[in-house]
Amino acid sequence: GPKVLQIPSHQIIDMGQMVTLNCDPVSNHLYFYWYKQILGQQMEFLVNFYNGKVMEKSKLFKDQFSVERPDGSYFTLKIQPTALEDSAVYFCASSLWSQNTLYFGAGTRLSVL
């Protein structure tokens, strides 16, 4: 089936540093998403992105977070500066249209020390 690739699979950084999580979505998909999962539990929506713009974001999408997809390359989530509570697994997803099935990557485990 369609594949979403996430790089890296695991990132360890010191609190206060910047981190960029990379996502290569399914090639013809138009909508992109980031979700956060802590301890293998609930998937919490962070943001969705379409046509170069943020469509919706949750309260978890703090001012330190930003997303972009420059020139159709990776869809990225940047956190600057990081905080201890940002430690989690971050999943990228893409869909062809809004309200379509989301295809998720395998996640990036972020550990903030």
Add this chain to the structure above:
Amino acid sequence: QQKVQQSPESLIVPEGGMASLNCTFSDRNSQYFWWYRQHSGEGPKALMSIFSNGDKKEGRFTAHLNKASLHVSLHIKDSQPSDSALYFCAVSGGSNAKLTFGKGTKLSVKS
């Protein structure tokens, strides 16, 4: 704000048995419902979707939707050890376009 609640939190069924997972949602205008399955160390994968009231069967899996009672369920017939995973109910539409997930049901199938 949409609230999606799943029960039970965890479920153990014998191999070959029936697993029944439940989900309730709060927004009466919700339109689209999915079940996702997540194996350990992987991202969630869509198992099936249901958009109309009633039953939808795909192989061993049957989803049931009752919008009036704000309830959707998933039944897995002839459960296999490979079905052991975390199952999420996810809902969108209505006042929120985003996909909102429940907290998940951890299913263990014992051989």
